[in-house]
Amino acid sequence: MRQGIKIGLIGGIIEVLLALVGMVEAFSQRYIISDVISMGQTLLLVVAMFTGYLAAKRTNRSEPLWVLANSLISGLIIGGLLSLLVILGSMVRLRAVFINASPDLFKLLTFNQGIGTGILLLLIFGTLSSSLSGLLFLSPSLLRGVLIRSLAGVAMAGLLQDLLRAIFAPWGPIAEINQWFFPINGLTVQGAVSLFILIAAISYFWRKSGSKMKTSLRRLPPTNQRVLRITSSFLLAVILLALPQILGLFLSEVLTIVGLFVLLGLGLNIVVGFAGLLDLGYVAFFAIGAYTVAVLTSPELGFLNLSFWGALPFAIVAGVVSGILLGIPVLKMRGDYLAIATLGFGEIIRILVLSDFLRPWLGGAQGIAKIPRPSIGSVEFATPQQIYYLILAGCLLAGFISWRLRDSRLGRAWMAVREDEDVAQAMGINLVAAKLLAFATGAGFSALSGAIFASKLGSVYPHSFSVMISINILCLIIVGGMGSIPGVIVGAIALVGLPELLREFAEYRLLVYGAALVAMMILRPEGLWPEAKRRQELHREEAPEIESASGAASGK
Amino acid sequence: MNGVARIGVPMKQLACVVMVLIMVLGLGVASAPAASPAKPKSSFEYEDRIGVVKIKPGGPIHIACWFAVAGSEATLGIDSKRGVEIAIEDRGGKLLGFPIKLTVEDTGCNPEGGQAAATKIASDPTIVAAIGSTCSSEARPGAPILWRAGIVTVSPSNTAPELTSPKRGPEYAGYLRTAHNDKVQGAVAAEFARKKLAVKRTATIHDGSPYSEQLQAVFVATFKRLGGIITSQEAVAPTDTDMRPVLTKIATGRPEFIYYPVFIAVGGHITRQVKEVAGLERVYLMGADGMFSPDFYKAAGEAAIGMFHSSPDFSAFAGGYRSFLEKHQKKYGGKPLSVFHAHAYDATMIIFAAIEKVAKKAPDGTLYIGRQALRDALYATKGFKGLTGTLTCDAYGDCADPRIAVYQTTADNVKKLVMPDKPFWKPY
Amino acid sequence: MRQRWEESIKVTDILMWLIGAAILALIVSGSIATLAAGRYTSRHWFDFIIFGLAQGSIYALIAMGYTMVYGTLRMINFAHGEVFMSGPYTAYFVAASLNNSGFLDRQPIVSLLIVFIVSMATSTLIAVLLERVAYRPLRNAPRLVPLITAIGASFFLQYTFRGLYGSGFQAYPTVKILESPMVIGGFRILKFQAVVIGAAAFLMISLYTFIQRTRVGKAIRAVSEDKEVATLMGINIDRMIVTTFVIGGMAAGAAGVLYALMFKQVHFFMGFVPGIKAFTAAVLGGIGNIPGAMLGGIFLGLVESVGPSLFLDGLGIVAPYQLKDAIAFTLLVLVLIFRPTGILGERLAIKKA
Secondary structure, eight states, rough: OOOHHHHHHHHHHHHHHHHHHHHHHHTTTSSEEETEHHHHHHHHHHHHHHHHHHHHHOOOTHHHHHHHHHHHHHHHHHHHHHHHHHHHHHHHHGGTTTTTHHHHHHHHHHTTSSSHHHHHHHHHHHHHHHHHHHHHHHHHHHHHHHHHHHHHHHHHHHTTHHHHHHTTSSSHHHHHHHHHHOOOBBOOOOHHHHHHHHHHHHHHHHHHHHHHHHHHTTTOOOHHHHHHHHHHHHHHHHHHHHHHHHHHHHHHHHHHEEEEEEEEHHHHHHIITTTTOSOTTTTHHHHHHHHHHHHHOOOOTTOOOOHHHHHHHHHHHHHHHHHHHHHHTTTOOOOOHHHHHHHHHHHHHHHHOOOOTTTTHOGGGGOOOOOOOOHHHHHHHOHHHHHHHHHHHHHHHHHHHHHHHHSHHHHHHHHHHOOOOHHHHHHHHHHHHHHHHHHHHHHHHHHHHHHHHHHHSSBBBBBOHHHHHHHHHHHHHHHOOOOOOOHHHHHHIIIHHHHHTTGGGGGHHHHHHHHHHHHHHHOOTTTOOOOOHHHHHHHHHOHHHHHHHOGGGOOO | HHHHHHHHHHHHHHHHHHHHHHHHHHHHHHHHHHHHHOOSSOOOOOOOOOOOEEEETOEEEEEEEEEEEESHHHHHHHHHHHHHHHHHHHHHTTTTTTTEOOOOOOOOHHHHHHHHOOOOOOOOOTEEEEOOOHHOOOOOOOOHHHHHHTTTEESSSSSGGGGGGGGSSSGGEEEEESOOOOOOOOHHEEEEEEEESSSOOOEEEOOOSHHHHHHHHHHHHHHTTTEEEEEEEEEEEEEOOOOHHHHHHHHHTSEEEEOOOOOHHHHHHHHHHTTTTOOOOOOOOEEEEGGGGGGHHHHHHGGTTOEEEEOOOOOGOOOHHHHHHHHHHHHHHHHHSSSOOOHHHHHHHHHHHHHHHHHHEOOTTEEEEHHHHHHHHHHTOSSSOEEEEEEEOOOTOOOOOOOOOEEOOHHHHHTTTOOOSSBBBBBO | OOOHHHHHHHHHHHHHHHHHHHHHHHHHHHHHHHHHHHHHHHHHHHHHHHHHHHHHHHHHHHHHHEEEEHHHHOOOOOTHHHHHHHHHHHHHHHHHHHHTTTHHHOOOOHHHHHHHHHHHHHHHHHHHHHIIIIIIIGSOOOHHHHHHHHHHHHHHHHHHHHHHOOOOOOEEOOOOOGTSSSEETTEEEEEHHHHHHHHHHHHHHHHHEEEEEHHHHHHHHHHHOOOOHHHHTTTHHHHHHHHHHHHHHHHHHHHHHHHHHOOEOOOOOTHHHHHHHHHHHHHHHHHHHHHHHHHHHHHHHHHHHHHHEEEEGGGGGSSSGGGHHHHHHHHHHHHHHHTTTTOOOOTTHHOOO
């Protein structure tokens, strides 16, 4: 009972917040299902259902009545809090403070029915949605899983409708089918129903026999397994090569952005993930790579007018050298001292390229434009579909180097430094060399990424190299799973690719991004695809002392 | 358990899924004719050099915005977005009987954001035309991408000269703007200082944004040409708040005039803090249109009294502008956030006018819009009565009515938070 | 092997000192050139110092929150800048309504007190919520994990406040009694600068006394020295951690109002840059060390104000104030080269940091 009230209150406050920050209203014109349910309503519904589910989950399962009662109460409280907001809004001019408490919002919240009926409807909405999810919780796990998946699937399809439309546009017949699902704004009712059935069927099939398929695969004789592995990696290679042709223009663009961040992430992964050196100024090397290419190639400044390939080695060398140069003064710093010194380095580079003082050489606030695109023979890497291959090559190279380094002598030295600097030193590891090599390798990858970035954009501006980039890269390697190479890719897809896909939700993108970061870290502190060793560590010591061996990146 | 049974179970399930799939596809195909009529049988033909957007009866005319609606320059982008939304509302949400659909992509005021947003728009073949970008740095990589896809774009707030310069290259052929060029504005400010106020010693401050840096560069060049002396050219960061040190440095040069074409936040700080620095109590202050907004009076307070702004000539912002402001107040509960809402309104309206000019309806009700034709119609815009003046597009896409005037702020302006509406000085 | 390692340490050490010496030489020669040029009078220098002190004391107040949280949790509370933003942004609405009703002009001191209380309460609430939602579930996670939740929380708070109060900014009303300048010994100083410096000094001293003298303060120090021993001594660790967040939040809320008095504008993004600066200040002074945070904050404020004119003007570098953050960070690196744990860094820090 108390749990129901408590969770209901939290859920209700979240709903009120969603309404007040303007998300409900902003998404009220975009439909999940045409003219039936808008994204704003879906948002309220999802939170209410989730609250009801949580309230049910916190109750003793053997007493189904209590479970239902709890979820019902939580829903009632949600409805009540929203009604309170409506009443308050009708009495005082909330808009003087809360800019989004507009008449339209209250119209939406009261289902366009005036206050009295509106509040009744709100209460019904709250109780109905949360007790539904209470029922869902009580239903057998197979049914529950299938239902949840199908509901989520329909909601996702509605959310990504523009994207699906864009992807399928060039594919004649598929585009027609897609058009049937999403004619203008949202799914059609028939479309939603058939999508629901479709997902339900697939997930039913998967739940029933997915694990069996896995075990039967595992039981295949070794030779067959090898054949399978080779075929699947061959398939993977083919898919990787064909990807931009399949995905079309925009998704290829997203892929290239993700690719650049994978490259950056692989570099920072060596510095932070392998060697445990917390670097918050990693964007500096990205900037150095980009500006080296820009200065050497752009006819606007007219120094050398090299081609991209001519400038690329200089960019990487510049990155590596500056990595070492930065590394030397910070050799003795640890943990957060290192973090802030590197952050400072990143800012210094950005300020210098922006400055009027260095304007004749670096372009100042106007940046450097007219950077030529790379070309091989007469083939120019101009569109995202072409640049993709360049970035893919870079990522494969960086991934290969990281993978070889990780298991090398140097890699083990890095891990030792990460776990405990003092012990590593006592074991005879050359700290200076290990640290400087980590900085240099990471900086090299970053400069490579920057060089491709500059020629992809055709222009560089100081504003592209803010501290937020460093922070974003750090987030992606930790969300992916620190020290894990596939984790970098997963992290880049989650933190760079997804927000890029949801560009039209711009105003609320960062809000959701922030909330998602917090949630992800609380639910999966080891990351989405952790390194095998680290996963063991985390799960072995569920509640260790604070400064356990996992002190990691800040070197304890 | 034997092998046959193990394989057998999944097979059954698989069959189920296949069945369902077939059913769904069948449903789709069955209702497809309703959604997609067969090719028009009549002899209707519509040709265009690059491509044609076909809009089925009832389908939307899809317009995309690429604005900086998140991040540090969000006010600029949101301001423009509202201008577009009001324009669509003024048309009743419909054009030629077709509903208008608006998609807004965020650009974040940086080139990579501009490139991504432009690519997203370019990949959607239903989009007829685009409005944007917010910042000039976004348009540099973005506009060519859109034009490669045959999408013409009109920017309400790019002011960088090179975007409409004769040297810009053919990849910018689909780019136009309703915002005025920085070259005009910077020069007007310098002429005003030198000719009208007859000052000799001037200091400038910019905030490191391409807009601000460009304006002060044009100002300095013109001012020197007119025989003035620049005592110092300073720069601050857009996130700086304490301007007193840099102003103290400026004070050592004993200028009579300070020109700071920056945005509202920095402008507010400078205006307030100038009065607090010894030696600068009596200098003339002048800003540009980036802070010509009621919000600036909030930021600067009474310190703004007497200062000058260069901005589009508001006497041309005819009666329509007042009703625009009323609609804005009603819809968004406040005054416009920045300066380019009216330009965005006009950008939207010239696109609508051009669509109306080139669109053709087939006998079956399908609307045909030629991309090249739309681009040409936009470039042919002439004498269009907009909110910001009479718009005429030149051969390089400059559509603004570039009449820049100088305004002086009075005590009454600050008190009521309204911009001066009568120019103090005009160069023409 | 061992010998080779020692040699390489020497080479990099020499390089490091060379870098440090080069920076120092640049600074000294710049300063001499500037002073020789005689462009600035002693009055100018006095003004620079006052401006720097006022800005620096705000940094110092925010830095205290960073340092205290670091002391107890050993984590960078990256969202502290947003704690700082939430207070004055919320209190703005109170200040505006006080101003509209004319109460602010009639009772300026009372009004200011009300604004301070609202701001401090809001910041404290946000800080406590932050601890509860984003940090407490991760008490035992690897150290970088709470840093990421802190970054996430920082975005979330920024954009939530933006959604609530709008993306534009608001401007605090002017408090008339604080506007005019006063003259002390021939030097002019603005009243509100004096108030900002005075209030910040008062707050910092009282906080420091609180930590040093009271039982709660001692308990907090015990927790930051050694959590296990503190538990054995019967100290409730959770409660002490919340207390540090409360104190940090209060200091940030107060700093926010002082900031608003000095700069007037408040908006959703206002916490980000001061947050990073304060973090820098805390590290500069030696993170975890309260007097260090104060010293670091004031040092940073002074460098930002005096530095560009003193170091760069003489070298003929144009627009030196654009480079002020670069100077601040260069000096930070310089300090850390010679004192890797900050100006007042605890010797313990080597073991703990």
